[in-house]
Amino acid sequence: MLKLTKVSKIYEGKVAYRALTDIDLEIEKGEFVAIMGPSGSGKTTLLNIVSTNDTPTTGEVTIEGEKPHKLKKNALAKFRRNELGFIFQDFNLMHTLTVEENIVLPLTLDGTRVREMKEKVHKIAKSLGISTIMKKRTYEISGGQAQRVAIARAMIHDPKLLLADEPTGNLDSKASNDVMKMLVAINEAEKTSLLMVTHDAQAASYSDRVIFIRDGKLYSEIHRGESRQAFFQKIIDMLSLMGGDGNDLSSVRV
Ligand SMILES: Nc1ncnc2c1ncn2[C@@H]1O[C@H](COP(=O)(O)OP(=O)(O)OP(=O)(O)O)[C@@H](O)[C@H]1O
Ligand SMILES: [Mg+2]
Numbered sequence: 001m002l003k004l005t006k007v008s009k010i011y012e013g014k015v016a017y018r019a020l021t022d023i024d025l026e027i028e029k030g031e032f033v034a035i036m037g038p039s040g041s042g043k044t045t046l047l048n049i050v051s052t053n054d055t056p057t058t059g060e061v062t063i064e065g066e067k068p069h070k071l072k073k074n075a076l077a078k079f080r081r082n083e084l085g086f087i088f089q090d091f092n093l094m095h096t097l098t099v100e101e102n103i104v105l106p107l108t109l110d111g112t113r114v115r116e117m118k119e120k121v122h123k124i125a126k127s128l129g130i131s132t133i134m135k136k137r138t139y140e141i142s143g144g145q146a147q148r149v150a151i152a153r154a155m156i157h158d159p160k161l162l163l164a165d166e167p168t169g170n171l172d173s174k175a176s177n178d179v180m181k182m183l184v185a186i187n188e189a190e191k192t193s194l195l196m197v198t199h200d201a202q203a204a205s206y207s208d209r210v211i212f213i214r215d216g217k218l219y220s221e222i223h224r225g226e227s228r229q230a231f232f233q234k235i236i237d238m239l240s241l242m243g244g245d246g247n248d249l250s251s252v253r254v
Contacts, residue, residue, distance in 0.1 A: 001193050002027040002050065002161060007059035009045050009216075019045045020216040023059070029160075030191040032184070034198055034207035036239065042216040043197040044165055050195060051163050052080060064160055081110065085154035085162040085192075089169035091146040093138040093153075100125075100134040103152045124152045128182055144175030148182065155186060162186070164196040168203045180206040201239065205232035214242055 002025070009020040019042045027033050035043050048054040050061060052068045061069055068079050086092075093102050100121060107117045125131045128148045133141050141149070147167060154162060167183070168176035180203050187194050196207065204210050205228050212219040219242055224231040 001029045001064055002195070003060075003062040004050070005060045005062075007046075007049060007056045007061065009042070009049065009054070010057045018216060020049075020056075023213075023216075023218060025211065025218070027161075027193055027195060029193055030187065031209065032187045032194040032196070032207045034196050034204040034210045035213065036198060036201075036204055036210055036235070037213040037219065038243070039199075041213045043213060045216075046213070047163055047165050047195065047197050050161075051084060051086060052076060081106065081157060083160050085157065085159035087147070087150050087154050087162065087164040087167045089166035091138075091143075091150045091170075093146060093149060095138050097138070098134065099130065099136050099138065099141065099149050102138065102149055103156055106153065106156055120156060121152075124155055127185075128152050142175070143171050144178055147171060147175070147179050151179070151182060151186070155190075155192075158190065159192065161193045161195065164194070166198055166200075167196060168198065168200055173202070176200065176203060201232055201235045204235050205229075210235055210238075212238055212242055 004023050004025040007020060007023040008018070011017045011019055023046060035046065037043055045054065049056050055069050060067065064083055066079060068076060071079055094105070097105070103121050103125070104117045107120065122131070125134060128151060130145060130148050130152065133145055138146060138149070164183070168179055171179060183194060183196070184206050186192055194207070196203070198204050205224070207224065209221060209223050211221045220238060222234050222238060
């Protein structure tokens with residue numbers, strides 16, 4: 001459902017910087033893929049290109065048979081609304097709105113009928129265990145709850161591809177595992193494809209496949225087998241093999 005062909009990114013500036021080189025990547029419908037690599041290796045750049053927030057310098061991105069970077073502004077906005085969902089490390093919620101208002105925001109922009117919105121919100125809030133906090137403001141809830149609200153907002157459109165940049169980066173170990181379990185549940189129930197950048201081997205071990213990038217190039221990939229614990233160990237081993245800046249292992253939880 002997602003295909004990257006020889007995607008490269010050069011940031012122009014006083015000194016041009018090559019952030020990605022010839023990335024080939026294919027993700028199937030319903031697949032959950034994690035991207036790992038040292039700080040500065042190009043993970044966010046890659047995610048920004050897939051999310052169409054940035055354009056590749058060369059190469060091609062295809063999502064569900066469409067080439068979003070070739071679409072005109074309005075068609076692209078519609079494509080993003082219909083096909084993509086986004087989750088960020090800092091949740092990106094609107095602090096002047098309640099939890100419920102944050103979740104329905106994408107639908108109100110769409111002009112969906114109020115009754116239909118209520119039904120959708122109710123269903124998704126229940127599945128994420130946040131029904132009791134719907135009237136609260138975003139500063140009255142915990143980090144783990146905030147990330148679940150962000151997931152609800154990202155899922156309210158039933159996107160085909162969910163993109164997450166360090167979704168557990170600001171969460172403690174318990175909240176992080178809760179969020180990962182919910183992402184897996186969504187991935188399995190809705191067949192939503194998932195592409196997640198993370199430094200956290202524990203979070204990555206919930207995926208079907210981890211792709212490692214270093215210096216803007218694909219370095220390696222490993223698939224999950226039967227056991228998540230064994231997968232976790234393989235991820236740790238790969239991280240230490242590829243080295244990095246130390247930052248990667250500081251966030252490892254065992
Ligand atoms: N807008 C930009 N202009 C110029 N260079 C940039 C820009 N954004 C990122 N870079 C550079 O591109 C490289 C990759 O950055 P990127 O943000 O993709 O790394 P990352 O793997 O997400 O790192 P981290 O784990 O720290 O989030 C870095 O060397 C960064 O300095
Ligand atoms: Mg990043």
